[in-house]
Amino acid sequence: MEIFTALAFVVTSPALLGWIVLAALVGMIVGAIPGLTAAAAIAMLLPLTYYMEPLSALAFLYVIGKSGRYGGSIAAILFNTPGTAASAATQIDGYPLAQRGQSSKAMKVATISSIIGDFTGDLxxxxxxxxxxxxxxxxxxxxxxxxxxxxxxxxxSVIGKSITRGLASAAMGVLLSVVGLDPITAESRFTFGIFELSGGIALVPVMIGIFVLGEVFFQLGNTKVALIHFDDADVSDARTKNRLTWAEYRPCLPHVFRSSLIGAFIGMLPGLGSAIAAFVAYGEGKRRAKNPEKWGNGALEGIAAPEAANNAVSGPSMAPLLTLGIPGSTIGAILVGTFLIHGIQVGPTLFVTSSELVYRLFAAGVIGIGCYGFIGYFGAATVGRLILRVPMKVLYPIIFLTSFVAAYASRGSLFDVWVMVVAGFVGWLMRKLDFNVAALVISFVLARGAEEALRQSLRLSDNGMLIFVQRPVALAFLLLGVAAIFFRARALNRQTTTSLSENA
Structure with a gap:
């Protein structure tokens, strides 16, 4: 099989292995920093990949995404502050264990469950x-x-709490993508006489601004960041308290395997992501638990279920990206940019032109799982303590300055720096108003391909837009989009009705 050949290649490539190990460590650290995400780290490091081999660049960012999903559990368990949205489910049972001096045991459960979930998704x-x-x-x-x-x-419609804001965010991404020259007529669109916009808005400064600067601005205005405290007793080395035995972990396995399948299925659906997978798995696990009353009070199964689902999303989320060019997450959107930077067109033809590269990327991901698992099992508590020693008032200015360097380095253009600053304020404002930055960025990446497909379809058609109704598969996907809005609206309406009845 191609995957075994790819594994042999990765294992015998010292430089590539070095990038994978570094990515596992970087992703875990970034994921463990409250308020930062793996997507922010990938966006900031994207310009670095200009000078790397395509496989090394893709593997580096891909493994950061995997490790960052796991790293969020460290902050959730130690600080009661989820490092990522998905790790908020881990926080429910992880932090009570830390309060009892069993944070190391909680992190070992999170690590093992993350490894199993990630491997399942990749397989x-x-x-x-x-x-x-x-x-x-x-x-x-x-x-x-x-x-x-x-x-x-x-x-x-699915990402976020509001359908209207979610669709508006997606529309903003589409509008940003059409800035520049028309691909067919070469006429200027929304350039407002600015020459630098004739080539369109660059992907890298937009991503750095939205994910990194926008997050920094938002966190600087969030007083909760400064209130994080951590007692060294939480990571006590007392072996009697933090030793994890097989008898303790064995009841977690049914939850882990079930949650891995839940996460893998949700990962294949664009827009849902690891946060939804984690909470669905947690809810299903609690429903099936023998002692559901223990969940929320430090149950090991309550850590295992969401962590397995969270990381199982990683592999399957690559399926729509690689086969259709449609990223299902913000990390996927950035990886699309990495493919394009190195001249690789994602989509249906990728497995014809670059199948070897794809399977080597999968192999790198599998090895990356082992790397972050090893580092996390033996060093997660140490990472948590090191993060605490760096004050947020020092950390965020460093990230801020690094963002400027990264934006300028992408093309050596000061205009890109201004684009990043504007995007940063847009990202901050969207967070404040509860708009969805992920929907904006994914739509920004998808819009060019969608425009090309639309124009090609209309050129093939003698009946204009009716071609989408006349083709059964096209009609099915159009109806799927309409159904998604309908069911999402109905679910939100039920939530509103329930909350009103409870308040009454």
């Missing part, structure tokens, strides 16, 4: 990606546009 990805790619190769421009449309609608 399902490797086993099924060939079939998905073969199907994707049969899709024409009308079907591809319908897939893009469904992705826009699903991402915009």
């Amino acid at each position: 399902l990805l490797i086993a099924g990606i060939g079939v998905i790619a073969a199907i994707a190769l049969r899709l024409g421009p009308p079907e591809l546009f319908a897939v893009y449309f469904a992705a826009f609608v699903v991402i915009g």
